[in-house]
Amino acid sequence: MVSLVLLLRQRGQLTAEALARELEVSTRTVLRDIEALSSSGVPVYAERGRHGGFALLPGFRTELTGLNHDEALALLTAGTSRALGLGPALASAMRKVADALPEKHRTTASDAAQRFLVEPETDLLSRRPVTEDVPETTMIEVRRAVLAGHKLRLHYAATGQAPQWRTVDPIGLVTVRDRIYLLATRAGEDRTYRLSRVLDAEDLPEPAERPSQVDLDGAWRERCARFLSSDHIAVLVRVHPARREELLSAAVAVRAEEPDAAGWSRLAVTFQDLRHAVWALWQLGLGAEALSPPSLREALRERAAAFAGRYEEPATRG
Known part of the structure; x- marks a missing residue:
């Protein structure tokens, strides 16, 4: 419902169908939520007719202060990222940030962000990038284990080997050119897993054996150096x-x-x-x-x- 309000604030009048597409819900859900918003005092009203839709009366803004123009631009540009399966959540967060920006930054930053395109689907040679899809259910389980500090059970298909189940202690996630890697340890040994090769994953309740703090950038550089020094x-x-x-x-x-x-x-x-x-x-x-x-x-x-x-x-x- 918060996203619905923010969409109406930023884009003005929208039909129920347009809101449903943007929020990835059914039209019935949109109508139900609009009725709930009206009941709670949010001034949303319906414009009848062929060119009608739903709109808000002016108001309802808590400004996000302390951001300069470049900081706001960086946040809005980051909204194009699809990293770690958080694309929908990031898009929702960007709507909230844009709505909360002070008036003097909101328009200029939004206009400027339209001038930047990050990682388009093709390059100048018309080559589509090689993207590796990770099932949403797998991404959720892996991300949950990493953040909660739990052991993680993986059904992993290593190159040239039959898929096997293994239990690891997750350390962190790294994205490189639309590829996502899990840094973990297994029986105390460093391991790196490519998430596109994870066939299934299960977040276990058992605590992972890992340090409370980690230098993920340093760990990634070390593993890259080790990888390049062997069998290449x-x-x-x-x-x-x-x-x-x-x-x-x-x-x-x-x-x-x-x-x-x-x-x-x-x-x-x-x-x-x-x-x-x-x-x-x-x-x-x-x-x-x-x-x-x-x-x-x-x-x-x-x-x-x-x-x-x-x-x-x-x-x-x-």
């Missing part, structure tokens, strides 16, 4: 500016970058293994050149030779 291949590659972003999106990590001749860049990158490196560099065609290791250059040479051999003779008809 380091590659030195020259890349054309037009193919640089493709290389970066395919690599596990970028260790260093410096300019090279003819406007190209020279990058030290990391791939999961030789097969991953061959696949990534092959996609870039003549827009990139692997300089090292020799095993990668040889693998690419063999693939190119086989490819050339396939097209050396005219196509056979059969």
